[in-house]
Amino acid sequence: MIVAMQENATEEQIDAVIEALSESGVDVHRTTGAMQTILAAVGPTAGLDITKFEVLPGVLNVHRISSPYKLAGRAFRPQGTVVEFPNGATIGGPRVAIIAGPCSIENRGQIVSIARCVKAAGGCFLRGGAFKPRTSPYAFQGLGIEGLKMMHDAARENGLAVVSEVMEISQIEAMLPYVDCFQVGARNMQNFNLLRELGQVRKPVLLKRGIAATIEELLMSSEYILSGGNYQVILCERGIRTYETSTRNTMDIAAVPVLKKLTHLPVVGDPSHGTGRRDMVAPMAKAALAAGADALLVEIHPNADKSVSDAAQTLYLDQFEKLVGELRVIAQAIGRSL
Numbered sequence: 001m002i003v004a005m006q007e008n009a010t011e012e013q014i015d016a017v018i019e020a021l022s023e024s025g026v027d028v029h030r031t032t033g034a035m036q037t038i039l040a041a042v043g044p045t046a047g048l049d050i051t052k053f054e055v056l057p058g059v060l061n062v063h064r065i066s067s068p069y070k071l072a073g074r075a076f077r078p079q080g081t082v083v084e085f086p087n088g089a090t091i092g093g094p095r096v097a098i099i100a101g102p103c104s105i106e107n108r109g110q111i112v113s114i115a116r117c118v119k120a121a122g123g124c125f126l127r128g129g130a131f132k133p134r135t136s137p138y139a140f141q142g143l144g145i146e147g148l149k150m151m152h153d154a155a156r157e158n159g160l161a162v163v164s165e166v167m168e169i170s171q172i173e174a175m176l177p178y179v180d181c182f183q184v185g186a187r188n189m190q191n192f193n194l195l196r197e198l199g200q201v202r203k204p205v206l207l208k209r210g211i212a213a214t215i216e217e218l219l220m221s222s223e224y225i226l227s228g229g230n231y232q233v234i235l236c237e238r239g240i241r242t243y244e245t246s247t248r249n250t251m252d253i254a255a256v257p258v259l260k261k262l263t264h265l266p267v268v269g270d271p272s273h274g275t276g277r278r279d280m281v282a283p284m285a286k287a288a289l290a291a292g293a294d295a296l297l298v299e300i301h302p303n304a305d306k307s308v309s310d311a312a313q314t315l316y317l318d319q320f321e322k323l324v325g326e327l328r329v330i331a332q333a334i335g336r337s338l
């Protein structure tokens, strides 16, 4: 951490800052220039609140030079993390993964036809919500464990891995036999108790970016899971809330290369929630792949318009098949496979 003092900072002010830094357990290295004094703090700075030093008299500004997320940082595993699944699928390797399914599991027929389509298209992951975080308490809340069992059966028949959202700690144990990957939704990205508990689980976690979360906040949330010893974390860009109203959310495509640079964790693009519009899903899926995403998460349904949740952003099965064909061409062009 670097503390730059103001040009007119007094010796007393500089000493007070050095003392405050030392009390925080870091070594302080002082450089006195012709105009300005610079203090370099070396040591365990990850947990320090930099504002505490910014407000001290005589301080001009404070910069971090190492990241506060030690386990999620790229330096922890420069080669990148590849998350492996029991069906042989991977996320983070050269092969781009397709994660697809309905927003909500609705009935057996629906999830079986979707599973077959995902398999036929070359996808390896079936994703559907059994516990749904809905804006309205009167909207469909999901079929719960019964729905999850249906999806698990459909996935196993087709050699697919199962991804589903967990909303609270009490659901983890009940879901464990039926999921291969726990999804943490945007609304729970900073549910720190849930994240800590998922740190104790030995199954992958797909962590979605909160609707108003910075990339650093997303990485700090992943750190909660990693610090529990669960290193199988996958991050997901699913759009953030901005002043733009043309799309449901603003899909932050730049977050993909930013994350790839900052962290070793695999990154998924979710163009369905990222745009909220069926006609925008394909272009943004292609953009996310071209930008370096390791996987794509797409909502699909045989009768998309009649989906009980997120109908407007859900692709019909033929649209999904066509999209995967186009993604395959892009994957090849950037030296990956699909």
Ligand code: PEP
Binding pocket: 103, 129, 133, 184, 185, 186, 187, 208, 238, 273
């Ligand atoms: C979902 O994946 O269906 C979902 C609710 O996503 P998000 O948490 O990104 O809104």
Ligand code: MN
Binding pocket: 103, 104, 273, 299, 309, 310
């Ligand atoms: Mn959805």
